[in-house]
Amino acid sequence: MVAKKKTENSNGPSQKILQELHRKMVRIRKFEESAGKMMEDGKIPGALHLYVGQEAVASGVMQHLSNEDWITSTHRGHGHLVAKGGEFKPMFAELFGRSTGYCRGKGGSMHISNMDLGMLGANGIVGGGPPIAMGAAFSNKFKKNKNVSVAFFGDGASNEGSVHEAANMAALYQLPCVFVCENNGYGEYTPQARHQAIVDVADRAAGYGMPGVVCDGMDVMAVYEAAGEAIERARNGEGPTLLECKTYRYYDHVGVRGMGLNYRSDEEVEEWKNKDAIEAFEKRLLQLGVMTKKKIEKVHSSVNQDIEEAIAFANDSPYPLPEELLDNVYNEEA
Amino acid sequence: MSEAESNTVRELPYVMAINEGIREVLREQKNAFIAGEDVAIAGSVYGYCAGLLDEFGEERVIDTPISEKGIMGLGVGASATGCRPIIDLMFMDFVGECMDEIANQMAKMRFMFGGKATLPVTVLTMGGAGGSLAAQHSQSLEAWLAHLPGMKVVMPSDSYDAKGMIISATRDNNPVFVVLNKASLAMSMEVPEGSYEVPLGEACVRRQGKDLTIVAFGRMVHEAMASVDRLKEIGIDAEVIDARSVQPFDTETVVNSIRKTHRALVIHEAVKFGGIGGEIAAQIQEEAFDYLDAPVMRVAAPFSPVPFSPALEQIYIPNADSILTKVKETLAM
Amino acid sequence: MDARTIGIVANPASGKDVRRLVARASVFDNREKCAIIRRALVGAVNAGARSFAYLDDSHNIAGGAFKEIGKDCEVVVVPCLKTSSALDTIHGARNMREHQPVANLILGGDGTSRAFVKGWRDAVLLPLSTGTNNVFPVLAEATIAGSALGVLAADGVNKEEVVRSVKIIDIEIEEEEGDIALIDAVVTNDQFIGSRALLNAGAIKKIFLTRAEPISVGMTSVGGLVAPLSEEEDAGLYLILDNTGSINVTAPIAPGLYDKLSIKSVERVKFNETIEFKGPCVLALDGEREREIQRDQKVKIRVGREGPGVLDVEKTMELAASRGFFT
Numbered sequence: 001m002v003a004k005k006k007t008e009n010s011n012g013p014s015q016k017i018l019q020e021l022h023r024k025m026v027r028i029r030k031f032e033e034s035a036g037k038m039m040e041d042g043k044i045p046g047a048l049h050l051y052v053g054q055e056a057v058a059s060g061v062m063q064h065l066s067n068e069d070w071i072t073s074t075h076r077g078h079g080h081l082v083a084k085g086g087e088f089k090p091m092f093a094e095l096f097g098r099s100t101g102y103c104r105g106k107g108g109s110m111h112i113s114n115m116d117l118g119m120l121g122a123n124g125i126v127g128g129g130p131p132i133a134m135g136a137a138f139s140n141k142f143k144k145n146k147n148v149s150v151a152f153f154g155d156g157a158s159n160e161g162s163v164h165e166a167a168n169m170a171a172l173y174q175l176p177c178v179f180v181c182e183n184n185g186y187g188e189y190t191p192q193a194r195h196q197a198i199v200d201v202a203d204r205a206a207g208y209g210m211p212g213v214v215c216d217g218m219d220v221m222a223v224y225e226a227a228g229e230a231i232e233r234a235r236n237g238e239g240p241t242l243l244e245c246k247t248y249r250y251y252d253h254v255g256v257r258g259m260g261l262n263y264r265s266d267e268e269v270e271e272w273k274n275k276d277a278i279e280a281f282e283k284r285l286l287q288l289g290v291m292t293k294k295k296i297e298k299v300h301s302s303v304n305q306d307i308e309e310a311i312a313f314a315n316d317s318p319y320p321l322p323e324e325l326l327d328n329v330y331n332e333e334a
Numbered sequence: 335m336s337e338a339e340s341n342t343v344r345e346l347p348y349v350m351a352i353n354e355g356i357r358e359v360l361r362e363q364k365n366a367f368i369a370g371e372d373v374a375i376a377g378s379v380y381g382y383c384a385g386l387l388d389e390f391g392e393e394r395v396i397d398t399p400i401s402e403k404g405i406m407g408l409g410v411g412a413s414a415t416g417c418r419p420i421i422d423l424m425f426m427d428f429v430g431e432c433m434d435e436i437a438n439q440m441a442k443m444r445f446m447f448g449g450k451a452t453l454p455v456t457v458l459t460m461g462g463a464g465g466s467l468a469a470q471h472s473q474s475l476e477a478w479l480a481h482l483p484g485m486k487v488v489m490p491s492d493s494y495d496a497k498g499m500i501i502s503a504t505r506d507n508n509p510v511f512v513v514l515n516k517a518s519l520a521m522s523m524e525v526p527e528g529s530y531e532v533p534l535g536e537a538c539v540r541r542q543g544k545d546l547t548i549v550a551f552g553r554m555v556h557e558a559m560a561s562v563d564r565l566k567e568i569g570i571d572a573e574v575i576d577a578r579s580v581q582p583f584d585t586e587t588v589v590n591s592i593r594k595t596h597r598a599l600v601i602h603e604a605v606k607f608g609g610i611g612g613e614i615a616a617q618i619q620e621e622a623f624d625y626l627d628a629p630v631m632r633v634a635a636p637f638s639p640v641p642f643s644p645a646l647e648q649i650y651i652p653n654a655d656s657i658l659t660k661v662k663e664t665l666a667m
Numbered sequence: 668m669d670a671r672t673i674g675i676v677a678n679p680a681s682g683k684d685v686r687r688l689v690a691r692a693s694v695f696d697n698r699e700k701c702a703i704i705r706r707a708l709v710g711a712v713n714a715g716a717r718s719f720a721y722l723d724d725s726h727n728i729a730g731g732a733f734k735e736i737g738k739d740c741e742v743v744v745v746p747c748l749k750t751s752s753a754l755d756t757i758h759g760a761r762n763m764r765e766h767q768p769v770a771n772l773i774l775g776g777d778g779t780s781r782a783f784v785k786g787w788r789d790a791v792l793l794p795l796s797t798g799t800n801n802v803f804p805v806l807a808e809a810t811i812a813g814s815a816l817g818v819l820a821a822d823g824v825n826k827e828e829v830v831r832s833v834k835i836i837d838i839e840i841e842e843e844e845g846d847i848a849l850i851d852a853v854v855t856n857d858q859f860i861g862s863r864a865l866l867n868a869g870a871i872k873k874i875f876l877t878r879a880e881p882i883s884v885g886m887t888s889v890g891g892l893v894a895p896l897s898e899e900e901d902a903g904l905y906l907i908l909d910n911t912g913s914i915n916v917t918a919p920i921a922p923g924l925y926d927k928l929s930i931k932s933v934e935r936v937k938f939n940e941t942i943e944f945k946g947p948c949v950l951a952l953d954g955e956r957e958r959e960i961q962r963d964q965k966v967k968i969r970v971g972r973e974g975p976g977v978l979d980v981e982k983t984m985e986l987a988a989s990r991g992f993f994t
Contacts, residue, residue, distance in 0.1 A: 199725065216752075
């Protein structure tokens with residue numbers, strides 16, 4: 001249940017929750033910035049889809065979830081895992097392809113997961129997550145617990161048949177499943193206007209038979225409030241919701257760069273950066289006296305330190321041994 | 335093969351053996367459910383879910399929309415989070431509708447997550463030609479599935495195996511496809527009451543012989559058995575192995591047989607090119623080359639979609655005649 | 668081309684917020700908004716309108732509706748920002764003003780008209796409801812609303828006969844740009860604008876109303892159920908809420924959502940009488956949290972009749988018919 005705790009003489013979440021939201025966003029931002037740098041330095045092999053810019057969405061949603069609640073993520077999944085409680089050491093180790101990683105170096109960026117935290121994986125397939133989240137929600141309903149599942153997907157994935165099928169079934173069975181569409185305006189490198197005839201993915205909710213809501217995905221409190229309502233509905237057995245968060249990725253579909261490109265203008269990127277979720281939230285927390293400048297700096301420096309330690313840990317970690325290759329293809333336990 | 339818990343044995347058609355298999359599973363595993371198109375109020379288009387809704391109720395026998403991606407995703411998500419789903423995929427041909435959920439999610443999740451995920455999901459599906467259902471409802475696509483690391487694929491040919499393999503599949507902690515076949519639905523044989531397992535990954539020698547090893551699975555086991563008497567007429571004593579499980583494949587049983595017979599013929603209903611027969615032939619040559627007196631031969635469907643007309647479908651499906659012809663060729667007769 | 672210009676504005680964001688979850692509001696999809704404009708255009712053209720200017724909204728709702736407009740019509744595309752916020756409508760209204768439309772069809776809720784008026788204070792509006800808080804919009808079928816606009820544009824009636832200025836709340840905010848509200852300005856002890864909707868009656872501290880209508884939803888109903896005030900009366904209503912208030916009322920604070928409010932005082936406010944208070948608080952204007960007021964920041968509020976003009980559809984059509992405009 002969403003705790004509607006009140007701070008002194010005001011309505012809304014407690015200072016503790018506000019500080020947690022802030023820390024989550026900072027952790028995601030710094031993890032991703034470092035990961036991007038590590039990739040450019042050749043430390044991280046393969047493809048990296050960075051979540052920078054979208055921090056408010058993962059943080060605002062995940063604040064309402066426990067380890068018993070399931071999420072499915074996307075190819076842009078580090079942020080979701082960080083917000084769900086993922087630790088930097090096994091995350092960096094996974095990106096580095098080391099045996100100490102969350103997936104023992106078998107998954108990497110696109111499949112990073114931690115079942116213990118209720119995270120059913122990043123997913124290399126666009127639209128891969130929602131049917132799985134729907135299945136996990138079915139499981140929760142079947143077991144009659146009060147847990148929910150949340151499917152994160154993008155505007156690009158909203159055109160996949162798998163998303164429609166999952167949404168229809170979630171509504172049909174009234175499953176405790178929240179579909180969070182992170183509409184960042186681009187399906188890979190294709191602007192939304194070139195990949196769908198609608199602008200609000202939430203408009204499709206009516207067709208599935210569930211409520212659809214649009215919220216500002218650059219405002220962590222907007223996401224927090226809207227997600228809180230959707231998740232509470234799901235927990236109370238009132239069925240699924242399609243929550244669309246309008247957001248933006250600062251970097252490219254894959255890798256870092258992000259500017260000087262044909263498919264979007266630098267002005268557009270700058271406009272969105274002016275709405276940066278972390279900066280705006282820090283400004284407001286200062287105004288409210290929830291945090292001081294010093295305290296904010298302390299969050300940044302402690303996250304920086306966590307990152308340094310995690311990168312050192314990943315660097316020092318061994319690669320998986322050749323004989324580990326065939327481990328875990330099958331579950332050998334009877 | 336484990337002993338049946340009950341000694342009561344009666345004749346049961348394949349379709350009812352499937353029903354009993356599912357029923358036993360739902361009785362013994364409280365986290366098991368069956369979901370699929372038309373499985374609940376209609377009792378499945380083949381009738382093998384008849385009575386399940388009455389016994390187990392709406393929560394465990396679930397009609398789904400015609401949404402194979404959704405259904406297979408349900409199986410992935412529910413199994414990864416503690417349920418033991420049985421997913422019914424009405425026709426094997428429909429794997430195309432949900433191949434991402436099968437190939438990229440179900441088969442790989444455990445490996446991708448470094449062993450942290452366990453997916454005890456069983457998929458029942460119906461393969462094979464013979465009913466003039468034409469090119470999209472008659473295929474044998476087991477090679478697609480067996481090519482996926484992480485997936486198990488079994489093809490029970492008769493009632494006993496159908497029931498036992500469904501039970502074994504649901505007890506297994508991996509995704510398992512149980513590929514049933516339409517041509518066997520009405521075939522009856524003795525099946526024990528109660529629960530019993532047929533292990534996944536073990537072939538079964540259906541007939542002992544000394545001149546030739548025929549390796550078959552699914553419906554083709556019956557065609558192989560039908561050819562045995564005619565082979566006998568031309569002086570060939572054939573051994574027939576029902577492979578039963580395509581993935582994992584029981585190479586040992588096959589190789590042991592070939593050490594005795596020195597000749598091998600692989601039969602399957604899928605098209606020959608890229609079929610499992612090629613894999614089996616390659617394995618035989620790798621493991622038992624020195625024992626072979628003749629090249630390993632294959633009988634399989636021609637490289638064409640399954641035709642509609644009974645006149646064409648009849649010649650499309652491998653049968654005792656085509657087996658006899660191929661055996662003669664193999665033995666240079 | 669004698670007919671005067673009609674402005675067309677559609678708010679893509681109306682009818683989509685979290686009130687679909689907390690209240691029982693329904694989603695207003697953008698295809699329907701587009702269809703409403705198409706119907707209005709048919710009505711307007713049929714009545715003789717030939718000149719249109721539409722705001723180039725970020726979802727191309729208005730643009731989509733103009734695809735099938737006849738070649739004998741002059742259509743001006745009015746640029747606007749595409750920030751997916753109220754700024755788009757505010758800036759768009761300023762641009763629209765340059766084309767001097769005789770009246771503007773506004774699709775949205777109270778908040779949409781408010782944003783438009785923020786950009787163009789003395790505009791003439793015909794607001795149609797596609798929002799959640801719909802006190803300000805008029806109830807009319809789009810075809811007939813369009814027809815009334817057409818009658819006005821083609822001089823079937825005089826503006827003075829059918830357009831009436833409405834009340835407005837002016838808000839001064841210390842060291843910041845001021846603000847306005849057409850229906851209600853609400854002081855809450857929320858900390859954030861967040862998802863904008865007023866989710867919790869317990870957070871409401873003060874309510875200023877231009878009208879208090881028992882037949883409306885939202886904040887206006889709170890006053891309406893206690894001390895009704897019509898749009899025609901030259902006054903405002905000011906309610907102070909308190910946990911221990913003397914008047915208890917259960918009011919529909921959003922569509923399908925009743926909540927209990929405890930009112931300490933209700934008073935009529937004369938035009939140009941100023942009420943002052945200090946932050947910290949959040950100001951909700953016409954149904955949505957809009958402004959975060961800092962600690963000790965001063966806010967002054969007053970009500971007057973310097974609001975926009977609103978076109979009376981019924982009166983327009985009756986006059987036009989009685990004068991044989993359509994025959």
